[in-house]
Amino acid sequence: MLATTHYDFGRPIVALRDVEAFEQVPLSERGLPGSTYEVLARGASIAPDQPALSFFLRADDFRDPFVWTHAELLADITRTANALRRLGIGRKDVVAFVLPNLPETHFVIWGGEAAGIAFAINPLLEAEQISELLVTGKAKWLVTLAPFPGTDIWQKAIQAAANAPDLQGVLTVSLAPYLGNSAADVPQVFDGVAVPVLSLHQEMAGEPGDRLTFETPKAEDTSSYLCTGGTTGLPKIAARTHFSEVFDAWSSLSFIGDAFAPGKAIFCGLPLFHVNGQLVTGLIPWAQGAHVVMGTHQGYRGEGIISSFWEIVEHYRVVAFSGVPTVYSALLQVPVGGRDISSIRYGFCGAAPMPVELFRNFEKATGVRILEAYGLTEGACVSSVNPPEGERRIGSIGLRLPYQQMAVVRLDESGGFTGFSGTEEIGVLAIRGPNVFAGYINPEHNNGVWLEIDGQRWLNTGDLARQVADGYFWLTGRKKELIIRSGHNIDPKLIENAVQDHPAVQLAAAVGRPDVRAGELPVLYVQLKPEMTASEADLLAHAVGRIPERAAHPKSVRVLAALPITSVGKIFKPALSMLEIEDVVRQEAASAGVKLESLSVVQDARLGLLATIATKGDPGPLREKLGQYAFKAQFL
Template structure:
């Protein structure tokens, strides 16, 4: 059995049921399964994709993204999702690092083709929506030539399926390898978290190159026979229209999306009664954003995890205890979580330490990087690099990234704590806090602040605001007003880039 078996079984049980809606078209489970089989046959017979080979995709969200995932599962191959927001040089590094055999490409990102031909001429190009230069060919043309059974020997749930490259904080990105069984168990935990059934309808607006967009709800819904509406990329207007017309029951919104949705002029009047829950995570979620959803009667579920955990590992559950403000919940149904010190010893409730995760959802290795794998995995436990605490009942709170921690005069300062206070000021829209070298204190906090339009508060007034709620040593030494902040594709502030800018200015 491999992961594509779940789609085949759903096709047998409910062949005519909609699996995927996309841009006005619907793919039934039977049609979805048929295209997976045809794609696997073509990749094997025409491209020579064998067990363990890598197939990359550079595209916005579309049904064939998911088709490729399950076709790779059927073949025992690995899918490498490429972040379309990266520079071409960064994409080429990943293609080279993973020794990609086939690149499946959307025309919007064809700028990668000339340097790919020059630097990696052996990578086969398959085009999704255009006629590529020879010797590449379109996906439809490839499918027309496919033959055979579209399977490779010795393929099962233990086979690696995904290599998802993490942005990292320094140096080159690392490719986290997730086995097929990681997605299976991740789906079981999603079902537990969301009360997910075949009656659910998921609206996916996060990018598939991120495990949050791919695996928090999308693949779990397909495994359980539900329906998924896919958006190529997020826009508030399209999301509001989908809620009004498609009436989804579940969706995942990171904080930046919650902000955009609830700031939209049409939000207050929108009928959101179809949503049984909105899940959120990817960073510490400001309480005022959660309040905007709960004020509309929408339960908000928090999920904690990372690329390396597929990502579901700690979560609050629909129908569970949602009253513990700021808590990201309990360890998932199929994994363990602990708070440990630097030696890996589990700490008692209330003590701050590093969050560690162990379970079948955890990644297998960093692709071709034994040193990084050894540093991250200890006796099956993944050291996340995040600082957190748990209470006596086992509920977890995430405080900050370990690498973001500022040590000032022997005191540990977690930037997220300062960010939370600054975000409570009505003039502040977004903020990122990092440490700046200081000859006396070793480091002092510096805040980069993006103000709301029309606001003009001074740095001194913002410092006074922080001083009213936090210890003096936590007050930012400097507040730098900016017009934008460096961020990931999910809108998360990239602290390491702020840190680089701060260090460069010293």
């Protein structure tokens, strides 16, 4: 039996005027839930017996998944919350999880938020980094994967746990039941572990699933910790509130409308330690009673997922999925063939810029409409999106969410607000609204994050953007200089610090090199000390040996006589990015058999870094190749 949906948004938002009209009703009168747990409870009441979550561990098993109805999913989340509270997780206590994509990961995220604070940690990190995060976040309990062949998550997590003084225990989740061995999920004895090691399912078993045994969280309570400022590098932990997540999910639905409804399936392939995986393919569809299909514990990286994707879409009648540009690039290599994928209404894309040619080629080959959006952990998840029922503009991040302000601003050299940018004028992107986070848990990390504008606090996103007259926003660069490799944020400082202790190195700067498959690859530029020598191979080996995260390993090291610097003595990284773009253009021209007459890369006021190219003869083959990259190219 289906209940009436709790979210009636009226006609879809198609333009800025609709956003403004929607805001005429005060947000306080909208009746939003007070916590993420209440969002899930309301969503479950819409269609309690309809499927909420389908999971298969191996791509070959996608036709025979493990399935939870909405009532069953809410019950398991409730049992998890009650177990965590019994184990000592209070409202301000932290339960960390180092898990791949599993149903239990969702139990811990939402059950952890109901009981205390859920702290997501990337399972691809090394033990030393995990330990540092556990210590910084003051985690009281850790949930991680039990020992299993082919994965080292347990080994890393337990090594990290040994150095976390606030930790009181470890809960394990086993993959064995998903392989037909339910007896494997029992408590085990682990030598050398100083804290209790318990089975999550064993602890859940004795708890009620029909009610919380404690008071539900309040809107202003901290709900979650997530790492930001780069998924590699030093910990920078963002604290979010229940209402920031609730509001972001609800406001995003004002654009999506009835696409997520009981019986409608959305595919989850992005990691659940990331906000996109948690909200776009979790809380948002479940708020409407929709069905999430979770493919393997490795998501899109799982063996056979990409090659079987269109079969999975056809089988589940998937209406939407979310991916980064590299996912779309990989899917473009898999022919749709005779598969019926007409159910797909949208493909969401964020985390990195979508190359124009990839956008066009994907839509042409598949018929799937891509919706580019913008968001950040500090803004809960989504801040703007191209309206599904309105005009989608390639390269734009769309319109702002209702009730969230978004503006392009001018800042002085000290980072202070001096005014709002004019139409088409590039400035720093700032947001203000209920979705904005509470701040970083380390007070030092909050320096420069907030802007004071007319007595109100705005978040400085660190991104550069421009806005056109009808409200659409366009990103033009990243002031915060993160390198985005396959949607994986890399802090350049991690790479730079790894080579700074080399006796021959005076200065170092890491930037992203455009790449067709990964979006960007890290490269390292070095200036040597006077009269010192070092080979690029030696410097590369030195850096790689000191960077624990493989994704952050630089692909190459380039030694320059002098790194470019600004008038105040700072390294001018855009000049290095220009060198990389120029090198990419020359390589692609050579592979396409196109001779260059002239080539320059400039900082364009509207388009950001722009390659201006003149060729001898037909530029067509080179134009086609460069269309696969995110940077802009102009042929003379």
